Amino acid sequence: MPEEKKMRKELLDKLPGMPALLNDPDVKSLRENHPTLYVNDIVRSELDHLRRTILESPPEVLKEIKADEAQVIQRALKVAKRALEPSVKGVINAAGVILHTALGRAPIARAAQESVAMALEGYCTLAINEETGKRGDRHLHLDRLLAHITGAEAGIVVNNNAAGTMLILNTLAQGGEVIVSRGQLIEIGGAFRIPEVMERSGCKLVEVGTTNRTHLRDYENAITEDTAAILRVHTSNYRIIGFTGEVPLPELAALGKKYNLPVIDDLGSGALVDLSQYGLPKEPMVQESVRDGMDVICFSGDKMLGGPQGGYLIGKRSIIDSVKKNPLTRALRCDKMSYAAHEATLKLYLEPDKLEENHPVLSMIVEKPESVRRRTQALRRRIAKDLQGKAELAVIPSETEMGSGSLPGKSIPSFALQVKPLIKMTPDCLGEKLRQGNPPVYTRVAAETVLFDLRTVLRGQEKAMGECLKTALA
Numbered sequence: 001m002p003e004e005k006k007m008r009k010e011l012l013d014k015l016p017g018m019p020a021l022l023n024d025p026d027v028k029s030l031r032e033n034h035p036t037l038y039v040n041d042i043v044r045s046e047l048d049h050l051r052r053t054i055l056e057s058p059p060e061v062l063k064e065i066k067a068d069e070a071q072v073i074q075r076a077l078k079v080a081k082r083a084l085e086p087s088v089k090g091v092i093n094a095a096g097v098i099l100h101t102a103l104g105r106a107p108i109a110r111a112a113q114e115s116v117a118m119a120l121e122g123y124c125t126l127a128i129n130e131e132t133g134k135r136g137d138r139h140l141h142l143d144r145l146l147a148h149i150t151g152a153e154a155g156i157v158v159n160n161n162a163a164g165t166m167l168i169l170n171t172l173a174q175g176g177e178v179i180v181s182r183g184q185l186i187e188i189g190g191a192f193r194i195p196e197v198m199e200r201s202g203c204k205l206v207e208v209g210t211t212n213r214t215h216l217r218d219y220e221n222a223i224t225e226d227t228a229a230i231l232r233v234h235t236s237n238y239r240i241i242g243f244t245g246e247v248p249l250p251e252l253a254a255l256g257k258k259y260n261l262p263v264i265d266d267l268g269s270g271a272l273v274d275l276s277q278y279g280l281p282k283e284p285m286v287q288e289s290v291r292d293g294m295d296v297i298c299f300s301g302d303k304m305l306g307g308p309q310g311g312y313l314i315g316k317r318s319i320i321d322s323v324k325k326n327p328l329t330r331a332l333r334c335d336k337m338s339y340a341a342h343e344a345t346l347k348l349y350l351e352p353d354k355l356e357e358n359h360p361v362l363s364m365i366v367e368k369p370e371s372v373r374r375r376t377q378a379l380r381r382r383i384a385k386d387l388q389g390k391a392e393l394a395v396i397p398s399e400t401e402m403g404s405g406s407l408p409g410k411s412i413p414s415f416a417l418q419v420k421p422l423i424k425m426t427p428d429c430l431g432e433k434l435r436q437g438n439p440p441v442y443t444r445v446a447a448e449t450v451l452f453d454l455r456t457v458l459r460g461q462e463k464a465m466g467e468c469l470k471t472a473l474a
Contacts, residue, residue, distance in 0.1 A: 139324055150287055
């Protein structure tokens with residue numbers, strides 16, 4: 001213990017004071033070219049963090065801590081420079097996950113980007129009645145579009161699909177019971193669980209059936225005078241296979257009509273096109289749920305649909321109107337940027353023959369493996385000479401995931417550039433350097449190599465990605 005105490009004291013004594021840090025030429029330059037008080041605060045916070053680390057770390061960690069002035073300055077500079085950069089910035093996704101939640105999910109179409117830019121230029125017609133000049137209804141921006149594309153009577157958009165689920169349940173079933181199959185009590189990312197959503201919505205969960213099989217009679221036997229709704233949840237982020245069974249939607253719809261109960265369909269990811277035409281497993285389509293008689297349906301805007309974050313609610317106009325009157329709707333509503341992007345994204349579906357060309361997510365899905373291979377080979381040729389002796393390059397078969405709970409258990413054949421460092425650098429270290437590049441490049445590490453899956457790399461980004469790799473291996 002005395003030795004440990006001595007070690008802590010020596011490290012603390014080595015720590016430079018704030019004046020020494022702020023007078024360093026590089027730190028001085030940052031303070032002169034950026035908000036001074038902000039830079040001061042960042043440097044002070046880093047110094048405080050190092051001091052706490054020395055005081056709280058176990059002896060084995062203390063031995064690794066460097067507290068001399070030069071190293072503290074370098075740490076502070078690194079943290080300060082990162083803090084002064086935009087926190088949300090563009091990256092290159094070479095990780096092979098199309099709907100990468102941590103990287104913002106769906107890359108939105110050029111038309112949507114242009115619409116957002118227009119909405120940001122100044123004032124816009126977010127919630128104005130253009131004929132009267134008085135306050136209007138922002139929800140009408142998408143109502144007709146959603147009705148035309150899905151076949152529903154009406155529709156609105158809110159912050160995300162979790163918000164949509166909560167809003168529907170709170171509007172239709174607050175204080176009442178909601179019946180759901182035990183096999184659909186899912187948890188998705190961020191520990192978002194259906195039972196907890198119901199509780200927060202003011203509903204009481206009634207589980208029916210078993211994990212693998214639920215019958216129509218299970219739902220009917222659970223109906224009481226307290227039942228307020230029936231809920232179907234699409235298990236979009238996992239699959240149960242084998243001896244399974246669930247009730248077809250038309251039968252659930254008929255049961256709801258028999259007892260005058262609304263039937264809610266939480267589709268999760270939601271698809272507006274039939275993915276089976278591209279050789280992928282068929283995802284439940286929103287239009288099919290409408291045709292099958294669901295009273296209200298909710299699904300995500302930033303997954304298969306390919307737009308910004310949002311939760312679409314479509315269904316009977318009477319239900320959508322009730323949802324719009326719920327005070328929670330104001331708390332969960334979208335802003336002008338979201339509406340601009342949603343509208344432009346939905347309008348892509350009005351021209352199905354151009355969808356593959358104009359829809360980034362669909363473009364990635366339908367690109368032929370041979371096309372990905374050619375792009376990967378071109379990248380390898382471009383950088384091979386500069387990386388000679390620094391890395392071993394190979395083009396190998398790979399698999400792309402959809403991500404965000406879409407198409408679980410199904411991958412898309414692809415190709416990747418495999419990079420094996422020949423210099424003193426681990427694959428993990430190379431991955432870190434790539435993430436710190438300009439622009440940052442996100443890859444994946446496998447079998448002591450770094451993989452760049454070009455299916456998820458937008459066309460035109462290959463050159464910048466190659467330069468980032470050369471810089472990381474320099």
